[in-house]
Amino acid sequence: MHEQLTEIRWHARAGQGAVTAAKLVAETAMELDHYIQAMPEYGPERMGAPIQAFTRISASPIEIHNNIEFPDVVVVLDETLLPIVDVQRGLADDGVLIINTCTPPDTVRKALHIASARVACVDATGISQDTLKRDMPNTPMLGALAKVTGIFTLEQIIAHLRKTFGKKFSQEVIDANVAAVTRAYEEVQCS
Numbered sequence: 001m002h003e004q005l006t007e008i009r010w011h012a013r014a015g016q017g018a019v020t021a022a023k024l025v026a027e028t029a030m031e032l033d034h035y036i037q038a039m040p041e042y043g044p045e046r047m048g049a050p051i052q053a054f055t056r057i058s059a060s061p062i063e064i065h066n067n068i069e070f071p072d073v074v075v076v077l078d079e080t081l082l083p084i085v086d087v088q089r090g091l092a093d094d095g096v097l098i099i100n101t102c103t104p105p106d107t108v109r110k111a112l113h114i115a116s117a118r119v120a121c122v123d124a125t126g127i128s129q130d131t132l133k134r135d136m137p138n139t140p141m142l143g144a145l146a147k148v149t150g151i152f153t154l155e156q157i158i159a160h161l162r163k164t165f166g167k168k169f170s171q172e173v174i175d176a177n178v179a180a181v182t183r184a185y186e187e188v189q190c191s
Contacts, residue, residue: 017138
């Protein structure tokens with residue numbers, strides 16, 4: 001876990017689980033004795049409308065309480081947002097852009113004119129359809145986030161998923177989510 005403040009901005013469409021993913025990341029950090037914030041930004045959007053969510057993680061108390069304008073990490077759960085939302089807005093030069101796509105990172109880098117930030121790509125939709133039997137890319141993106149940023153280990157994310165999901169889902173659903181996180185961790189590509 002990084003000692004400084006880490007700010008993550010999530011871009012998705014309503015219903016894809018970005019708000020849940022932002023909370024799961026924050027809760028995992030809290031279990032590791034870090035200070036956290038997780039918040040959505042949406043109004044009365046309909047299913048499928050673009051939304052944002054935010055996560056802050058720090059070893060020290062967090063004294064800012066606004067949306068994240070200059071993220072260290074941007075996670076995009078739906079690549080169809082790329083032409084309509086400026087997902088790179090404010091991304092730190094040494095930041096990371098993680099996208100749910102089958103497109104290779106170098107191709108994304110060129111298409112989005114990204115000079116210095118790292119670009120990571122994973123087919124979270126395909127992974128979720130294989131493991132969860134539905135298009136729910138948020139869980140696989142947790143694995144990609146862990147691998148690319150080192151914010152958590154794969155084991156820490158899985159332990160939190162088991163604990164949290166164990167209260168509300170069957171063992172079959174828990175195992176499918178663990179498989180989704182693990183596959184994305186193993187399959188994410190970065191440039």
